[in-house]
Amino acid sequence: MAQTTKPWADHTDEELMARFQSGDEEAFNMIVSRYKDPLMNFVYRFLGGYDDSVDVVQETFIRVFRKRALYRPIAKFSTWIYTIAGNLAKTELRRRGLRAFISLGQSRGGSGQYVDVADERYSPEKAAESALKEEIIQKALLAIPPRYRELVVLRDIQELSYEEISRITGLALGTVKSRINRGRAQLQTLLKDIYNV
Amino acid sequence: MTSDVRERPTEGDEDSRAKRLLSRMQKINAPADFGVRLDRRLGEERRRRQGRSVRMPAFVPFRVPIYAASIIAIVGMSVVAYYALIRTGVTPEEFSAPKQQIGAPTFRDSLLMDKRGVPADRDDAPAELEERSSRMHPRGEKAPSVSFSRERKEAGATSELKKTGDLELAAPSEGLYKAKDVQKNEVDSTDMKQDSIRRAAESEQQPPQEHE
Numbered sequence: 001m002a003q004t005t006k007p008w009a010d011h012t013d014e015e016l017m018a019r020f021q022s023g024d025e026e027a028f029n030m031i032v033s034r035y036k037d038p039l040m041n042f043v044y045r046f047l048g049g050y051d052d053s054v055d056v057v058q059e060t061f062i063r064v065f066r067k068r069a070l071y072r073p074i075a076k077f078s079t080w081i082y083t084i085a086g087n088l089a090k091t092e093l094r095r096r097g098l099r100a101f102i103s104l105g106q107s108r109g110g111s112g113q114y115v116d117v118a119d120e121r122y123s124p125e126k127a128a129e130s131a132l133k134e135e136i137i138q139k140a141l142l143a144i145p146p147r148y149r150e151l152v153v154l155r156d157i158q159e160l161s162y163e164e165i166s167r168i169t170g171l172a173l174g175t176v177k178s179r180i181n182r183g184r185a186q187l188q189t190l191l192k193d194i195y196n197v
Numbered sequence: 198m199t200s201d202v203r204e205r206p207t208e209g210d211e212d213s214r215a216k217r218l219l220s221r222m223q224k225i226n227a228p229a230d231f232g233v234r235l236d237r238r239l240g241e242e243r244r245r246r247q248g249r250s251v252r253m254p255a256f257v258p259f260r261v262p263i264y265a266a267s268i269i270a271i272v273g274m275s276v277v278a279y280y281a282l283i284r285t286g287v288t289p290e291e292f293s294a295p296k297q298q299i300g301a302p303t304f305r306d307s308l309l310m311d312k313r314g315v316p317a318d319r320d321d322a323p324a325e326l327e328e329r330s331s332r333m334h335p336r337g338e339k340a341p342s343v344s345f346s347r348e349r350k351e352a353g354a355t356s357e358l359k360k361t362g363d364l365e366l367a368a369p370s371e372g373l374y375k376a377k378d379v380q381k382n383e384v385d386s387t388d389m390k391q392d393s394i395r396r397a398a399e400s401e402q403q404p405p406q407e408h409e
Contacts, residue, residue: 156219
């Protein structure tokens with residue numbers, strides 16, 4: 001007997017959401033499997049701290065589950081879910097009163113800024129070097145102000161379009177672009193030394 | 198071609214380098230048990246949603262939202278309270294007014310009592326105390342009425358039995374001292390107490406008057 005229904009993978013996010021709104025919880029599971037990794041990447045890069053990021057992403061899906069009736073297909077589903085995740089991540093950031101706990105911005109004998117990484121973490125092996133580099137970039141990301149960080153992560157890590165970022169954050173397109181440029185400029189100052197690593 | 202001398206990158210180059218570094222970062226994935234944990238939390242969410250409604254089997258055969266049940270309960274209690282007050286005839290002023298302590302002796306009472314706690318201005322009080330009361334208040338002025346509880350009546354009966362004994366001034370009880378504090382603004386308590394001691398001493402010296 002031939003199956004007339006489309007396979008889950010062929011459904012758009014909006015179609016899945018419509019099915020979920022009509023009571024099909026399998027569609028919700030599909031949404032979770034599609035978005036858990038991208039959201040995890042976004043929240044982790046924005047917030048730092050793996051466990052906290054997992055909690056925020058889980059809370060994001062719970063909000064989607066709870067507020068499913070509020071979603072209207074006039075907006076892209078990805079915009080909606082990134083908005084929820086971003087707001088929860090910012091709330092978590094405020095709650096923790098998180099400041100960049102890394103010792104960035106200290107001057108070492110003059111103008112240069114550096115990222116303070118413990119020496120014992122350094123390894124000549126390439127994999128370890130790569131991990132170290134990654135850690136330095138992550139720390140540098142966490143050191144820039146959250147209003148720039150969110151946009152830089154959405155643009156350069158999540159690779160969303162400026163228009164979509166504008167819709168997610170509710171900012172004007174020009175503001176989005178200028179903040180991304182400022183964020184990158186701050187990052188490149190912080191990562192000056194890593195270019196030679 | 199390699200060169201030991203690095204060219205100083207332009208601002209645009211550094212900007213794109215930062216961008217390239219970010220885009221090459223390792224992707225962070227959700228943990229393997231993400232779905233299980235999410236299912237557990239969603240289960241709690243469903244249970245919480247169900248917990249927001251209550252079943253009232255005695256009245257309604259279906260579930261009622263918790264806020265509706267709360268409103269019904271508040272309205273019911275208000276109606277019961279309203280009719281309870283109407284039926285007992287208690288006005289809101291009376292209901293809310295602080296209750297005066299019944300039978301609480303005032304300082305004036307303490308002056309009119311002997312040590313056995315018998316007030317002197319009651320009809321059924323011993324005659325000698327009535328006489329004392331008449332001395333303490335000017336002629337024509339009515340002695341202040343005081344409450345006379347059953348306990349005091351019994352104390353008066355005891356006093357009657359011991360009529361032949363010496364009349365001594367009783368030390369006011371703790372309650373009486375409290376009453377004294379209440380009337381502090383009206384009477385200088387120390388002077389009054391001394392006055393009562395003096396009167397008691399006079400009554401000791403005077404022979405008992407005979408009543409006609």
